[in-house]
Each structure stands twice: as C-alpha cells, then as structure tokens.
Amino acid sequence: MKVINLTAIYVLWLREMKRFIRAKSRVIGTLAMPLFFLAFLGLGFTNMNIPGMSKDIDYIHFLVPGIIGMTMLFTSMFAGISVLWDREFGFLKEIMVTPVNRVSIVLGRIVGGATTALIQGILILGISCLMGFRIVGISSFLLSIVFMFFIAVTFIGLGLIFASKMKDIHGFSLIMNFVIFPLFFLSGALFPLENLPIWIRYISYIDPLTYGVDGLRGVLIGVFSLPIISNLIILIGFSLVMVLLGAYFFEKSEVV
Amino acid sequence: MYAIKVEKLTRKFNGFVAVDHISFNVNHGELFGLLGPNGAGKTTAINMLSTLLKATSGYAEVAGFDVSKNKDAVRNSIGIVFQEPALDNRLTGRENLEFHAMMYGLSKNERRKRIKKVLELVELTDKADVLVENYSGGMKRRLEIGRGLIHKPKVLFLDEPTLGLDAQTRRHIWEYIKKLNEENKVTIILTTHYMEEADYLCERVAIIDFGRIVVLDTPQNLKNVLGGDVVSIEVAPIEKGFEIFKKFPWVKKISQHNGIINLNVEQGEKKIPLLMKIDQQEKGLEIKSVNLRKPTLEDVFLHFTGKTIREKEVSQNERNREIVRRRMMRR
Numbered sequence: 109m110k111v112i113n114l115t116a117i118y119v120l121w122l123r124e125m126k127r128f129i130r131a132k133s134r135v136i137g138t139l140a141m142p143l144f145f146l147a148f149l150g151l152g153f154t155n156m157n158i159p160g161m162s163k164d165i166d167y168i169h170f171l172v173p174g175i176i177g178m179t180m181l182f183t184s185m186f187a188g189i190s191v192l193w194d195r196e197f198g199f200l201k202e203i204m205v206t207p208v209n210r211v212s213i214v215l216g217r218i219v220g221g222a223t224t225a226l227i228q229g230i231l232i233l234g235i236s237c238l239m240g241f242r243i244v245g246i247s248s249f250l251l252s253i254v255f256m257f258f259i260a261v262t263f264i265g266l267g268l269i270f271a272s273k274m275k276d277i278h279g280f281s282l283i284m285n286f287v288i289f290p291l292f293f294l295s296g297a298l299f300p301l302e303n304l305p306i307w308i309r310y311i312s313y314i315d316p317l318t319y320g321v322d323g324l325r326g327v328l329i330g331v332f333s334l335p336i337i338s339n340l341i342i343l344i345g346f347s348l349v350m351v352l353l354g355a356y357f358f359e360k361s362e363v364v
Numbered sequence: 365m366y367a368i369k370v371e372k373l374t375r376k377f378n379g380f381v382a383v384d385h386i387s388f389n390v391n392h393g394e395l396f397g398l399l400g401p402n403g404a405g406k407t408t409a410i411n412m413l414s415t416l417l418k419a420t421s422g423y424a425e426v427a428g429f430d431v432s433k434n435k436d437a438v439r440n441s442i443g444i445v446f447q448e449p450a451l452d453n454r455l456t457g458r459e460n461l462e463f464h465a466m467m468y469g470l471s472k473n474e475r476r477k478r479i480k481k482v483l484e485l486v487e488l489t490d491k492a493d494v495l496v497e498n499y500s501g502g503m504k505r506r507l508e509i510g511r512g513l514i515h516k517p518k519v520l521f522l523d524e525p526t527l528g529l530d531a532q533t534r535r536h537i538w539e540y541i542k543k544l545n546e547e548n549k550v551t552i553i554l555t556t557h558y559m560e561e562a563d564y565l566c567e568r569v570a571i572i573d574f575g576r577i578v579v580l581d582t583p584q585n586l587k588n589v590l591g592g593d594v595v596s597i598e599v600a601p602i603e604k605g606f607e608i609f610k611k612f613p614w615v616k617k618i619s620q621h622n623g624i625i626n627l628n629v630e631q632g633e634k635k636i637p638l639l640m641k642i643d644q645q646e647k648g649l650e651i652k653s654v655n656l657r658k659p660t661l662e663d664v665f666l667h668f669t670g671k672t673i674r675e676k677e678v679s680q681n682e683r684n685r686e687i688v689r690r691r692m693m694r695r
Contacts, residue, residue: 119466127454198450205414206467207439363416 113212120203120216121223124187128224135228138186142179142232146171149298150239159303165329172236173324174297176252179232180225180259181295181317185288187221187260188267188354192277195363204363214355218264225260226253243328251327251336258343259320265350272357295321301333316346365428367392367519367551368413373422375408382408384575385422390519390553395545397566398555399661401676405575406555407447410523413553414444427518440468443512444521447555449504453497457488457507460496461514468515482510486540502533509540513550520544522554526561534561541565557673559661569661571668573676578668587659591616593632594663596655597625597639604649608642621666632656 128135150168158167194200203213233243233252243249270283294308295317301309312318323339326332332339368390375383383405390396398406411417413424415435424431427441451460458479465475483489486506496504505525512520525541526534542565545552556562562569563583570580579586599605605625610618614635617628629635636654643651665673 113469115466115469119463123452123455123459123463126459127452130454197453198446198448199452201416201446202450202464203467205416205439205442205444206464207436207469208467209436362418 111209111211112215113208116206116208116212117216117219120213121220124217124220124224128227138183139179139228139231141182142175143235145178145298146175146232146236146239158299162331165331168236168239168241169329170300170325170331171298172233172241173252173328174295174321175236176229176232176256177259177295177297177317177321177324178292179229180256180320181263181292182288183225183228184221184260184263185267185283187217187225188264188269189271189280189283190221191217191268191271191358192274192280195271195275196277201363210359211355214268214351214358217268218261218351221264221267222257222260225264226256229256229260244330248327252324255320255323255327255340255343258340258347259317261347262316262320262343262350265347265352265354268354269350269357272354272361291315291317294318297321316343316350319343319346365392366390366425367394367427368396368553369423369425370409370413371423373409373412373424374420375405375412375417376420381575383412386570386572386575386577388570388577388580390551393545393549393551395541395565395567396551396553397562397569398553398572399557399559399562399566399569399665400555400572401557401673403677404572406572407523408575409572410444410521410553410555414442414521415439440515441518442521443515443517443519443550445505445508445512445523445525447523447527449508451496451504451508454495456493456495457499457503458483458492460507461492461511464511465514470515478514478516482513485513485544486510502529502536505529505533505537506540509537509544513544513548517550519551519553522552524555524557526556526558538565557677559665559673563661571665573669579664583661586661586664590659590663590667591628592630593628594657594659595627595629595632595635595639596657597627598623598652598654599625600650600652601648604646605651608646608649612638614638619666621672626663628659 150171153167156167157163191200194203237243294312294315296312297317301312301318304312319334319339319342322332322334323336323343326336326339366389370389371387372385373383374381374385386409398409400406408417412419413426413431415431415438419432426438429437429441431438452463455463461479461482462475465478470478483492486509488503488507488510491499491503496507499507509525522541526537529537538561541552544550554565566583568580568582569586571578597605602620602623602625606618606620609615609625609627614629615627619626633656636656639651639654643649662672669676
C-alpha cells in the first residue's frame with residue numbers, strides 16, 4: 109500500500125473545492141468579519157499615531173497584513189475542524205472505511221483547506237488594494253502567498269487536533285473564544301506587540317500567527333520585527349509540528 | 365473457507381460489554397442476518413468487522429483477512445451501508461459515487477462503467493446529477509447501496525438497510541438486496557430489528573440480545589423449534605384458563621404474555637373446535653378470542669428471550685443511554 113495516495117488526495121481536494129464553490133453564503137459569511145475589521149478599524153484609526161509604529165506608514169497599511177493573517181487563521185481552523193461536521197453528517201465513516209491510508213486523508217484535507225483559505229486570503233488582499241493598499245511588487249505578492257500557505261497549514265493542523273479530540277460540534281464556540289480569538293489578538297495583527305507588557309509578549313512568541321503576521325508585514329510593507337527568513341523558518345517549523353500532531357491524533361481517534 | 369469468521373469477538377466501553385463473545389461463520393454468497401433490538405450490539409459488531417472499531421478481545425476474519433492486522437485488505441474487500449446516511453449532501457449522487465470510486469482507486473474507464481451500472485441497478489440514473497440534499501430517504505438509501513457496490517466488494521454489510529423507510533420503499537430495497545445476492549453472488553450480512561425482514565431475506569439468522577448470540581439457524585428451523593402452529597387465546601379469568609389448557613396432551617408448550625395465552629400445537633385448525641367445547645363445558649371460563657397462525661420470528665424471539673422485540677427496545681433504551689454515557693466518559 110502506497111504511503112501517499114495522490115488520487116485520494118486529489119479527490120478529497122476536489123470535494124473541498126466543489127463544496128466551497130457551492131457554499132457562497134458561507135464564503136461571504138467568513139469574509140465579512142475580516143472585512144468589517146479592516147473597514148472600521150482602518151477608517152477609524154486612519155490618522156491616529158499608534159505608539160510603537162513607524163510614522164512613515166499609515167494604520168491601514170499596518171492593518172492589512174494582520175487582517176490577512178486573521179482570515180487565514182479563521183478559515184484554516186474552520187477547515188481543520190470541519191472534520192467534525194463530516195463526523196456529524198456521517199460522511200467521515202465513508203471516508204474512513206475506504207482503503208486509503210490515514211496520512212493521505214489528512215494531506216487531502218490540508219491541501220483542500222489550504223486552497224480555500226488561500227483563495228479567501230487573496231480576496232481580502234484584493235479588496236484591500238481597492239481600499240488604497242499598495243503592494244510593492246509581484247515578488248512581494250508571491251512571497252505573501254507563501255506565508256499565507258504556511259499559516260493555513262499550521263492552523264488546519266491545529267484544527268485537526270481539536271477535531272480529533274472533540275466528538276461533536278458543541279465545543280466549537282469554546283474553541284472560537286478561548287483559542288482562535290486569543291491567537292488572533294496575541295499575534296500583533298491589530299497593534300504592535302511592543303506595546304504589550306513583557307510577560308504577554310512572551311506568550312505571543314508561542315503563537316504561530318505572530319510569525320505569520322510579522323512575515324506578511326515584512327513582505328507586503330517592509331515593516332518587521334524579525335527578518336523575513338527567520339519568520340518563514342519558524343512558521344514552517346510550526347506547520348510541520350502541527351501537521352504531524354494533527355495526523356497523529358486523527359489517526360488515533362475512533363470514528364464511531 | 366468462510367466469507368466471515370468470528371470467534372469470541374468482544375467489545376467493551378469502559379467495562380460495559382456491548383458485544384459479548386459472539387462467534388459465527390458466514391458462507392460465501394450467503395445472506396446472513398443479525399436480528400435483535402436496538403442497542404443489542406449489532407452495529408458495534410458491524411463496526412468491528414468493517415475495521416472502524418477495535419475489538420477488545422476475540423478474533424474476526426473478513427474475506428480471509430484478519431480485521432485487526434490487515435485492515436486495508438479488509439477495507440478493499442467490503443462494501444458497507446451504515447445505519448445513518450453517510451453521504452455528502454452538497455454533492456450530487458454521481459459525485460458521491462465518483463468520490464467513492466476514486467478513493468478505491470478505480471481507473472477512469474472502470475469508474476464510468478461501474479457508476480453507470482450501479483445507477484441503473486438502484487434506478488437513480490435520472491436523478492444522478494441532482495444534489496443529494498434534494499433526495500428522499502429512500503433515494504439516499506438506494507444511492508448508498510449502489511455506492512457500496514461500485515468497487516465490487518466480496519462482502520457487503522448492510523446496517524439496518526430499511527430503517528425509517530415506508531413500507532413500499534422497504535419492499536423495493538428488499539428486492540434489490542435479494543437480486544444483488546442472487547445475481548452478483550455477493551456475501552451479504554445485514555442487521556435488522558424487523559422480524560419480517562430477517563425472515564424474508566436471510567438464509568440464516570442470528571438472534572442477538574444484550575450483546576450475545578442467543579440462537580442461530582435458518583428462519584424455518586427457528587420456527588420449527590416452536591412446532592406446528594401458535595394458537596393465541598384471550599381468556600377470562602386467565603389463571604384458570606392457563607391451568608385448564610396446560611393439562612391437554614396436545615399442547616406442546618404453553619406460555620402467557622400480556623394477558624394472552626399462547627399454545628404451541630400441531631394441526632392448529634383442528635384444535636379450535638376443541639377450544640369451543642371447553643368454553644361451553646367449563647363454567648366461569650370465557651374465551652374471548654382465538655387466533656391461529658404459523659409461528660413467526662417474533663414468536664421465536666419471544667421464546668428465546670422471554671420478551672417481544674418491541675418490549676426489548678423499551679428496556680434497552682436504558683442500556684443505550686448507558687453505552688452513550690460510557691462512551692462520552694471515554695472521550
């Protein structure tokens with residue numbers, strides 16, 4: 109038996125794409141929140157002088173990479189946790205009883221989830237450009253996609269871990285409030301982390317999104333705390349760990 | 365060699381025994397039934413045989429492969445229709461089949477041929493490109509049965525295939541199942557709590573209760589255990605009736621259940637006039653109604669477990685809740 113079953117990965121990805129295209133209201137729903145954040149915070153803080161932020165850039169430019177990071181975080185966590193919906197609707201059993209090895213099933217879900225998350229991240233970036241955000245060049249756009257991809261993989265992995273540990277969708281709001289939102293606020297997506305008390309900053313260093321947002325800022329607007337390459341390496345490290353843990357817990361969980 | 369071989373298979377949930385040392389064999393091409401009330405352990409047994417659940421102890425072999433050691437080989441050899449629908453509602457019927465066929469590694473050509481064939485078999489060709497969320501319950505069931513067959517499994521598991529369907533659709537599904545078994549020579553193991561389903565479809569039936577197999581035989585042999593006919597008598601006062609009927613030499617077995625006395629007799633039609641005479645002879649004894657019938661599996665179930673399957677379901681609800689509770693604890 110092959111360890112990596114490309115056909116299975118492809119068909120799992122294809123299913124994700126079909127569901128994504130057919131669920132327009134869901135896509136609009138998940139895009140609405142980052143757009144509201146972008147619009148209201150961006151407009152509200154336009155001329156504010158945020159402490160710790162360089163005076164050369166206005167807040168909207170500071171904010172856009174953070175909001176893209178937010179979009180990746182939310183959509184990817186949902187994609188990982190969506191295993192629970194498959195469990196709820198019985199389809200997970202259909203997947204698990206096929207002779208496809210579990211690694212390929214996890215990879216298929218990650219590839220599918222990452223694609224839908226990337227589409228949404230790029231959409232947000234596009235809308236930001238309409239709102240006055242300027243991208244430096246094509247290479248910075250492409251690099252931002254690399255960062256988006258690894259943020260997506262990291263949080264799909266994390267979502268899979270939760271989905272394997274929970275048996276129904278009732279705990280979902282708990283995760284929303286106690287995992288997703290803290291990850292978001294601690295990442296420096298909305299304000300420079302330098303403003304936070306030192307002990308909270310230490311916590312933010314274990315938040316993978318911190319490196320994702322800082323990296324996105326580096327490639328998109330040239331403002332960063334860590335060099336872009338360091339951010340990328342740390343983020344890739346996180347994504348590997350999360351995928352392995354996600355696959356491990358998914359493998360161990362019983363479907364029925 | 366058997367299509368399915370089960371030896372002392374057991375599954376516990378936190379010490380609660382859901383399936384308790386069951387053993388049976390299913391022959392190639394056989395249509396085999398597990399009959400029992402909800403919560404008797406049928407689905408747990410199926411889940412173990414289809415590799416979705418690990419057995420606590422015991423051994424099982426499907427299509428010649430050990431279900432705990434050779435999972436992929438077992439998965440390749442089986443098709444399964446779960447008790448609850450396991451379809452993607454946001455995909456069309458054809459897409460669901462396509463997904464399945466690709467997961468089993470069928471080539472493009474094979475896929476096209478097989479999907480066309482099973483769609484015809486379950487009569488869904490017209491509806492193939494409709495989203496499954498718009499399907500009726502019966503259509504979903506048929507689609508799932510079709511899906512279970514795409515990769516030509518040697519063994520097909522059907523877990524309560526007609527649960528929640530109306531009488532007409534149920535008949536339809538029964539015909540499919542029979543046809544499948546006869547024409548395609550697929551070994552089929554089905555679970556059910558419908559007596560008439562087990563009786564109509566299965567070559568052999570295992571009655572399962574509280575996780576144990578109580579008895580296993582052909583429906584005919586099971587009914588023969590009760591002998592000839594069943595005469596059900598409603599009589600007042602019932603205790604007196606019981607005492608009187610008990611003494612007749614032609615009564616092979618007498619039992620009382622829910623205010624009705626059941627007699628197992630040979631040539632029941634000749635015994636009804638005798639009962640009429642008793643009614644006239646015995647003062648203070650009134651026979652209110654007499655019913656003569658061939659024994660059904662319901663009678664067999666009552667005989668072996670002491671309760672009808674419906675009563676069992678009520679008392680098993682307790683047990684079900686216990687299983688759910690223990691499983692939650694496990695998590």
